[in-house]
Amino acid sequence: MGENNxxxxxxxxxxxxxxxxxxxxxxxxxxxxxxxxxxxxLREAGASTPTPLSPAVRxxxxxxxxxxxxxxxxxxxxxxxxxxxxxxxxxxxxxARVALKVNLTGGLHFSPPQGFSAPESYVTHPExxxxxxxxxxxAGAKEIFIVEGLYxxxxxxxxxxxxxxxxxxxxxxxxxxxxxxxDFIKTPTGSGWLAYEYFWLNPILQEVDALVSVAKxxxxxxxGITLSMKNLVGLAPVSRYRLDGEHWWRSAFHGSEDxxxxxxxxxxxxxxxxxxxxFALIDGIMTAEGGESPRGSFNPVQPGIxxxxxxxxxxxxxxxxxxxxxxxxxxxxxxxxRSDNYLSLACGLGMGSNRLADVxxxxxxxxxxxxxxxxxWEM
Numbered sequence: 001m002g003e004n005n006x007x008x009x010x011x012x013x014x015x016x017x018x019x020x021x022x023x024x025x026x027x028x029x030x031x032x033x034x035x036x037x038x039x040x041x042l043r044e045a046g047a048s049t050p051t052p053l054s055p056a057v058r059x060x061x062x063x064x065x066x067x068x069x070x071x072x073x074x075x076x077x078x079x080x081x082x083x084x085x086x087x088x089x090x091x092x093x094x095x096a097r098v099a100l101k102v103n104l105t106g107g108l109h110f111s112p113p114q115g116f117s118a119p120e121s122y123v124t125h126p127e128x129x130x131x132x133x134x135x136x137x138x139a140g141a142k143e144i145f146i147v148e149g150l151y152x153x154x155x156x157x158x159x160x161x162x163x164x165x166x167x168x169x170x171x172x173x174x175x176x177x178x179x180x181x182x183d184f185i186k187t188p189t190g191s192g193w194l195a196y197e198y199f200w201l202n203p204i205l206q207e208v209d210a211l212v213s214v215a216k217x218x219x220x221x222x223x224g225i226t227l228s229m230k231n232l233v234g235l236a237p238v239s240r241y242r243l244d245g246e247h248w249w250r251s252a253f254h255g256s257e258d259x260x261x262x263x264x265x266x267x268x269x270x271x272x273x274x275x276x277x278x279f280a281l282i283d284g285i286m287t288a289e290g291g292e293s294p295r296g297s298f299n300p301v302q303p304g305i306x307x308x309x310x311x312x313x314x315x316x317x318x319x320x321x322x323x324x325x326x327x328x329x330x331x332x333x334x335x336x337x338r339s340d341n342y343l344s345l346a347c348g349l350g351m352g353s354n355r356l357a358d359v360x361x362x363x364x365x366x367x368x369x370x371x372x373x374x375x376x377w378e379m
Contacts, residue, residue, distance in 0.1 A: 058353075058358050058359060058360050059309060059310070059311040059313075059314035059315075059352060059353065059358070059359050059360070060084070060085055060086055060309055060310075060314075060359070060360045060361075060362060061085065061307060061308070061309040061311075061314050061315050061318040061359055061360070061361055061362070062080070062081040062082070062083075062084025062085040062307070062308050062309060062361075062362040062363050063081065063084075063305060063306070063307050063318070063322075063361060063362065063363035063364050063366075063369060064077040064078075064080045064081045064084075064305065064306045064307075064363050064364070065077075065304050065305055065306075065364055065369060066285050066304055066305070066306060067285075067304055068285070069119075069120075069125050069127045069128075069285060069286070070127075071127055071130070071131075074127045074128060074130075074131050074285075075130075075131045075134065077131075077306050078128060078131035078132055078135065078281070078306060078308075079131070079135060080363070081281070081306050081307065081308035081363070082132075082135055082279075082281075082308055084308070084362040084363055085279075085308045085309045085310060085362070086309075086310060087139075088135060088136065088139040088279070089139065090310070091139075091210055091212075091278045091279050091310065092136060092139040092140055092141055092209075092210055093140060093209065094140035094142075095140065095142045096140060096141045096142060096143075096208075096209040096210055097141070097142060097143040097144075097145070097207065097208045097209050097210075098136050098141045098143070098144050098145070098208060098209065098210045098211075098212060099144075099145045099146075099147045099173075099204065099205065099208040099210070099211045099212070100129055100132060100133060100136075100144060100145065100146050100147065100170070100212050100214055101147050101148065101211060101212065101213045101214065101215075101231055101232065101234065101235065102123075102124040102129055102146060102147075102148050102161075102214050102215075103123055103124045103148070103214075103215050103216045103226075103231050103234065104123045104124070104148045104150060104151070104155055104156070104159065104161070104234075105122060105123060105151070105234070105292055105293055106122070106123075106151055106292075106293045107150060107151030107152035107154070107155040108151075108152055108154050108155050108158060109151055109152070110122075110293050110294045110295070111294060112294060113288075113294060113298070113299075113300050116286070116300050117159075118155075118158075118159055119159055119160070120286040120300070121286065121287065121288045121294070121300050122216060122218065122287070122288055122292060122293050122294065122298075123159060123216060124214050124215065124216050124283050125283050125285065125286070126159065126160040126161055126164045128214060128281065128283045128285075128306070129146065129161075129164060129214050130164055130167070130168065132212060132214055132281055133146075133164075133168040133170060134168070136212070137168075141210075143170075143171070144168060144169070144170035144171070145170060145171050145172075145173050145204060145208065146161060146164070146165055146168075146170050146171070146172050146173070147172075147173045147175055147202075147204065147205070147235075148173075148174070148175060148234050149174065149175040149176040149234045149235065149236065149237060149238060150174045150175075150176060153174070156172060156174075173202065173204055175201070175202045175205075175234065175235055175236070175237060176237045176238050176239065177202070177237070178202055178203070178237075179202075181202065181203045181204070184200040184201055184202060184203075184237060184240065185200070185201065185203045185206065186198045186199075186200060187199050187200075187201045187205065187206060187274050187275065188274065189270045189273050189274045190273055190274070192349070193270055193273075194266035194267075194269060194270050194345075195253075195263055195266040195267045195270050196267065196270045196274075198274070199235070199236055199270070199271065199274050199275075200236070200237060200240045200241075201235055201236065201237070201274075201275070202235075202237070205235060205275050210278040210279070211275060211276065211277055211278050212277070212278060212279045212280070212281065213228040213229075213231045213232065213277045213279075213280045213281070213312060214231075214281045214282075214283065215227050215228045215230070215231040215280070215281075215282050215283070216282070216283050216284075216287055216292075217282050217283060217284030217287045217303065217305070217307075217319055217322075217323065218287055218288060218291070218292045219289060219290055219291055219292065219323075219335060219373055219374075219375055219376045220291070220292050220376060221291055221292070221296065221338070221376040221378075222254065222260055222264055222338055222339055223264055223265065223268070223336075223338075223339050223342060224325075224334075224335035224336040224337060224338070224339065224341070224375065224376075225316070225319075225320055225323070225325070225335055226292050227280075227282055227312075227315070227316040227319050227320070228277060228280035228281075228282055228312040228315055228316055229268055229269075229272050229277070229312050229313070229316055229342065229343075229346065230268055230316075230342070232268065232271040232272055232275060232277070233250060233253060233267070233268065233271065235271060235275060236250055236253070236271070238250055241253055253267045260338070260339060261331070261338060261339045261340060262339070262340055264339055264342075265339055265340045265341070265342035265345050266345065268342045268346075269342060269345050269346050269349065269351070272312065272346065272351065273349075273351070277312040278310070279308070279309075279310055280307075280308060280309055280310075280311075280312040280315040280316070281306070281307070281308045282306065282307045282308070282315060282316075282319050283306065284303045284304075284305040284306065284307065284319065284322070285302070285303070285304055285305065285306065286300070286301075286302050286304075287300075287301060287302075287303065288300045288301060289301050289323075289373040289374040289375075290373075290374045290375065290376055290377065291376040292376075296376060296377070296378040297374060297375075297376060297377045297378050299374065301371060301373065303322065303323075303369070303371040304369075305322060305364075305369050305371075307319050307322070311352040312352065313343055313346045313347060313351050313352025313353065313354055314352050314353060314354070314358070314359045316343055316354070317343055317353070317354035317355070317356065317359065318356065318359055318361060318366070320335070320343070320354075321356060321366050321370070322366055322369055322370055322371065323335070323370075323371065323372075323373040324370055324371065324372035324373055325373070325375075327341075327343055327354045327355075327356065328341070328343075328344065328354060328355060329341060330344070334375050335373075335375045335376075337375060337376070337377075341354075
């Protein structure tokens with residue numbers, strides 16, 4: 001495996017290579033223990049104990065606290081975490097086309113808890129997306145696409161996204177449809193794929209210059225957590241990824257009940273290699289513990305935080321810790337009760353580190369903002 005378990009410093013890509021192409025290349029060529037973590041399956045294969053990363057290659061994750069979704073407050077706080085994470089200059093070039101991947105899980109299939117709206121409990125709040133979109137415009141983005149595989153067409157206007165798109169001069173794209181193109185296209189994962197050699201996706205995901213994942217801070221019944229990386233499951237059209245015509249979710253990603261434990265984490269990692277996240281922003285101002293949607297042990301909570309960074313593995317690791325969980329936990333330890341830890345899987349493939357010692361946290365400390373989430377005990 002070699003003696004150096006730390007990733008090499010990032011190299012600025014040539015002007016002839018897009019940032020997205022560079023991210024895919026960097027991920028695919030990274031060593032298995034390049035990011036300084038060794039998941040259990042790799043340790044059992046004889047990998048050496050990892051050493052801490054040098055400060056020069058640590059990721060930065062910025063945190064901020066907010067008590068409400070007041071528009072002025074949210075703009076200030078999103079600006080704070082974007083600046084704290086290093087800004088958008090290295091992510092967005094003038095004239096860029098940018099996709100904002102939001103989490104609108106379940107559509108109107110579920111009713112939010114009494115006294116709460118869906119954006120206040122289980123979907124990305126449009127005010128957070130608005131603030132991010134305005135900052136992208138300020139950074140030079142020419143076109144903005146708000147993308148999600150919608151469960152139903154009614155949820156988008158009901159949750160304020162049609163009005164938001166008009167006010168941002170952005171375009172809403174339902175990734176469950178190939179429109180405005182004629183069909184889905186194959187998007188390769190690259191060498192070393194784990195579950196899928198390629199994904200059928202809307203061509204817009206290949207045409208944009210940057211992808212920003214704006215996720216909700218939540219638990220998940222199968223994967224333990226659903227944050228910026230898990231948010232990419234919504235890129236794939238349901239029609240191409242269900243085991244039979246009756247399923248309304250991407251059941252092929254789960255596989256059989258016996259396969260889900262290892263299969264779904266691999267799918268998440270494959271999606272993040274096929275369509276790399278350029279910047280991650282997580283809405284944890286108001287959300288819920290116990291699951292991703294109103295069922296089972298779902299319960300509204302108000303952590304009052306935002307988190308952002310350019311490396312989604314690091315961002316998700318910090319937010320996992322902010323939820324009171326260990327981002328290095330291995331199943332069946334909380335929150336990974338039913339599946340492998342996809343953060344450790346991504347870390348072992350050189351996509352970033354889920355060890356807090358390898359991450360510089362800017363803003364309030366984790367001790368100050370930690371909220372102990374209840375995991376998804378039941379469906």
